Amino acid sequence: MSTIAFYGSSLLSSYWNGAATYYRGLIRDLARRGWRTTFYEPDAFDRQRHRDIDPPDWASVTVYPATEEAARAVIAQAARADVVVKASGVGVFDDLLLAGVTAAARPDAVRLFWDVDAPATLAELRTAPDHPLRRTLPALDLVLTYGGGPPVVEAYEEFGARRCVPVYNALDPDTHHPVPADPRFAADLSFLGNRLPDREARVDEFFLRPAERLPDRAFLIGGNGWDSRALPANVRHIGHVSTRDHNAFNVTPRAVLNIARDSMAATGWSPATRVFEAAGAGACLITDAWVGLDMFLKADEEVLVARDGADVAEHVAALTPQRAASIGAAGRRRILAEHTYARRGAEVDAILRAALASRRARSVA
Template sequence: MKNKKLKIAFFGSSLVSAYWNGAATYYRGIVRALSERGHEITFYEPDAYDRQKNRDMDDPDWAKVVVYEATEEAVAKCLQEAASADMVVKASGVGVFDELLEREVLQLQTEERLVVFWDVDAPATLDRVHNNPDDQFHQLIPQYDMILTYGGGDPVVNAYEALGARKCVPIYNALDTATHYPVAPDPKFACDLAFLGNRLPDREARVEEFFLNPAAATPDKRFMIGGSGWGDKPMADNVTYIGHVYTKDHNAFNCTPKAVLNISRESMARYGFSPATRVFEAAGAGACIITDYWEGIDFFFEPGKEILVARSGAEVNEIISNLSEENAKEIGEAAYRKVLSAHTYSHRAAELEKLLYTKVKQSNAAWA
């Protein structure tokens, strides 16, 4: 029998604004790809953190966006509406009423309706739970039909299963070919090495090590940093801080510099198998990527040919000092070929669809 197209209710931080919302491009990629496969998605997001004032896209035609007030009453109304869905997703890090949503979405669970927790920051969630035995999430994990994560590999899967998860599956970041692709260089982003990422507590020390220290050690090179929160951070004179970079400028930001730098947050580097969305965005623009080391890199790209790997700031210095324009171009083109062949959101949506149909067929033949 033909697989049923699903009606999905998705509670996340924001689909329409990337402002203080690093998961935005991940949500957009996977939701668009699911829509293209015939599924109907309603994305519920709170009006919080000035995200609606800093939208970088209109409501898309591939999802219904419901923006709700940051009140318990508004959350309850959205949950009531979500009861008409075949699957309800609670993503991590919505930003307001997360604990309430984590509990209450489970009230919508039936034999016909899956309830899924989708963790877009599994290392942080697991660290939080492990460090607090009283965290309510301990009791909730085994109740979800499954846990999806956007990375983490076996370490995250094993950690979640040890906490009682029925099933935990990574749905990795990928390239959204509709929004990230090669464009003409923009002189305002010209530099030797660029980094894009918001200032966060478990990223800052690694940004110092892999970006700011190398910049200070190579005054003859030009560096550029984009993202929110870095305005008062001391930087060498050869570093240009450009603030929040809107999604519409990401392609030029990735295409123009000789190389772009990926710096993992500490927790993601520790768990491994957690490539940031920006790695795939940059590869999709044909950028030469330098990344800090984390276990599992070669699961996605071939080091030395499709991506360059640095284990320290000193190695970033060495790479930048020896990297020619020609070599950078070759590496960027190789990464572009790899990401198109294996790491688009169309690939991820197909994996997710297969997983969901396997799950629902086990519990409810009517989904088949």
């Protein structure tokens, strides 16, 4: 069995951690393909108090204190793995982890950087010639990203990456699927997302502005940070929504809204986990427009697309239960056919095995 040492934000908690679903779907599928992953996550940002899964049987999880001493201790464990992964956005000692695990990996091990926010990372690289990642890229076998398409691949290669491959978000149908409606989440339109500086203006435009235009309709917003924000009277805020409630949150409202962050929308080819979670539950999804959407869902048949808040309001006002159900069913069929973590896992498995064979051949030579 091949082994992976994965240094990321958190596998056990989705609290302020949008990559959790992505990590779980891929690592779980890789376990079915003969990979054993140890996930190293810091005890930081109150995530361990908000766990939404127990330690799984398809991966080992090491939770370490958010101290430099503890970080150095887990870095040493990289020497035991066939593949060493440093993910972006760990949030604690990122630079130390990147340099440390790259140096600690065995000569025959694959070293890779897994970027779960490529637009933000690349923006940093463009403004910092001495950025630690820029210095480390030549020592890495490859970069994987969870979105970004051709612009991200080209940018990483320009910065010196040997190879960059997007591995998009997807659906795990075992965890995200249709369930009975839950009155707690009743609304005409719902949105789930934490309040972040590079998304708030788009939330104003695509969610709050339609709420103001449709005062007789009910709007629901979930996620952290919105409690301190003034909201229209017809918008209800429910705070953090645990992953165990995502299915009910998605299936209960008439429609669910996806809003990309500024950088993701500008880059394109960057569907959030929410897109696949909602489609997998059979929800009628309304999304802001971004380049590459048609790679995942077809406009007007499998998803409704909005250029601005006025478009969102028009969709909500015109949407009948029958139309919503039809779009939700079509979107679910498309995602199940083409965009599951089983498909993504097969892709990553092939990438890792090829990289491992190449690395071992070079180390022998």
